[in-house]
Structures are given as C-alpha cells and as structure tokens.
Amino acid sequence: MILARMATTCANAVVSALLAPACASCHAVLHSPIDGCVCRNCWGDIRRMPLPICEACGDPTDGPPVCERCLLHPRLVSRARAIGEYDGTLRGVIHAMKYQRRFSIAPGLAELMRDAGRDLLRRADYIVPVPLHPRRLRARGFNQASEMARHLGPPVMEAICRTRHTPPQVDLPADRRHANVHGAFRRRRRLLRTLPGLDGATIVLVDDVSTTGSTLDACAAVLKEAGVEDVYALTAARVVTRP
Numbered sequence: 001m002i003l004a005r006m007a008t009t010c011a012n013a014v015v016s017a018l019l020a021p022a023c024a025s026c027h028a029v030l031h032s033p034i035d036g037c038v039c040r041n042c043w044g045d046i047r048r049m050p051l052p053i054c055e056a057c058g059d060p061t062d063g064p065p066v067c068e069r070c071l072l073h074p075r076l077v078s079r080a081r082a083i084g085e086y087d088g089t090l091r092g093v094i095h096a097m098k099y100q101r102r103f104s105i106a107p108g109l110a111e112l113m114r115d116a117g118r119d120l121l122r123r124a125d126y127i128v129p130v131p132l133h134p135r136r137l138r139a140r141g142f143n144q145a146s147e148m149a150r151h152l153g154p155p156v157m158e159a160i161c162r163t164r165h166t167p168p169q170v171d172l173p174a175d176r177r178h179a180n181v182h183g184a185f186r187r188r189r190r191l192l193r194t195l196p197g198l199d200g201a202t203i204v205l206v207d208d209v210s211t212t213g214s215t216l217d218a219c220a221a222v223l224k225e226a227g228v229e230d231v232y233a234l235t236a237a238r239v240v241t242r243p
C-alpha cells in the first residue's frame with residue numbers, strides 16, 4: 001500500500017516535471033496528472049444547484065415544491081436534475097470534455113450526476129443517452145452523453161438515434177430551439193427487436209447540458225410513443241431561465 005502510494009507520487013512528479021501538463025479546464029499546471037486532466041481545485045469549485053429545487057424541472061425555487069411554470073406547462077420529461085447551472089467551472093469542465101475531446105472527464109461528471117440524480121436513478125429501468133447525429137459523432141469521436149451514462153449505474157440502452165443534423169441548441173435563440181429538434185429523433189428499431197420492451201418502463205435520459213429542455217422533450221416524445229411510462233432527465237448542467 002505504502003509502496004503503491006510512493007510509486008504514484010513519483011509517477012506524478014516525473015510526469016509533472018517532464019511534460020508540465022495543464023488542467024483542461026483552468027490551465028494551471030497539474031500536480032497529479034495521472035489522476036486525470038482536470039485539477040482538484042476545478043472539481044472542488046463546481047457549484048451545485050442551490051436548494052430547494054422544483055421537483056419537476058429541477059430549477060432553484062423559493063416557493064412551492066413545483067414551480068409555477070411547471071404547473072402551467074407540464075413537460076413530457078416529468079423530472080429533471082442537474083449537477084448545477086451551466087456556468088463557471090462546470091461549464092469549463094464540460095467544454096474541455098466536448099471540445100478538447102477529453103472523454104476521460106466523463107466518469108468524474110457522472111459521479112456528481114449520480115449524487116444530483118439519486119432519486120431518479122433509483123427508479124430507472126434504463127438510461128438512454130441523447131444521441132449525436134452520426135456526422136457529429138464522427139467529428140468528435142465519442143458521444144459525451146453515452147460516456148457519462150456508462151458510469152451512472154442502471155443499464156444503458158441506446159434506444160434512439162438522431163435523423164437530422166441540427167445546429168447545437170446553445171447557439172440558437174430560445175424561440176428557435178423547439179423547431180430545431182422537432183422530429184430530429186426516432187427509435188432505433190433494429191436494436192429494440194433484441195432488447196426487452198419499453199412498455200411501462202421508467203427511463204432516465206442523459207445529456208451534458210439542458211438548455212430549454214426542447215431536446216429532452218423531443219427524445220421523451222419518441223420514448224413515450226414506444227410505450228415508456230415515465231421519462232426523467234439527468235444532465236451535467238442546466239441553463240436556468242427564470243420565467
């Protein structure tokens with residue numbers, strides 16, 4: 001045990017001295033690079049969603065258990081949870097994962113997501129990652145949602161695919177996001193023939209960021225059509241918009 005710890009310390013010192021790798025998020029020199037490409041300060045700096053939150057959408061609320069917006073306009077995704085707001089260090093870590101292609105960050109984010117979505121994951125029959133269009137998957141080399149999903153616990157089912165290449169939701173104004181993803185997904189029929197049915201199942205959709213929730217709702221519509229009873233969503237971050 002002591003020898004193993006000494007070997008790790010030595011390996012970290014050698015890698016730090018020779019290569020001086022920087023944290024993928026804050027760019028400070030990593031003191032323990034073999035532990036991962038994001039520094040401990042960044043992981044510790046991630047701000048969680050302030051409590052209490054709305055039981056439905058997961059946004060911070062200072063009123064009743066379900067916020068007014070969710071009461072007036074219930075979504076197909078009946079419960080959504082995220083580690084925190086899409087801002088600051090959390091945004092930096094997600095960007096590093098997606099745009100610097102550091103999929104080794106996914107397990108660290110998944111650990112925080114397990115904590116934020118514990119009550120959702122407990123009820124889940126399956127986890128369904130929000131898919132990328134094949135063209136974007138080829139360009140990035142991995143789907144960040146699938147990478148995070150693998151570390152959440154319940155079995156992962158790649159049940160849906162994206163049939164239309166769409167611009168990223170974060171690049172669009174809010175009023176165009178619904179139209180951008182409407183009809184962009186469908187069931188992966190060939191795969192579903194070999195898997196247990198979705199009839200009456202509870203599914204947790206997983207993605208990196210939820211903006212207006214339009215992408216998650218478009219995926220939920222496909223799942224509901226396949227007979228899924230409840231669709232929840234667990235994302236690394238959420239853009240909080242107050243009504």
Ligand SMILES: [Zn+2]
Pocket residue numbers: 023024025026027028038039040041042043
């Ligand atoms: Zn850092």
Ligand SMILES: [Zn+2]
Pocket residue numbers: 054055056057058059066067068069070
């Ligand atoms: Zn709400």
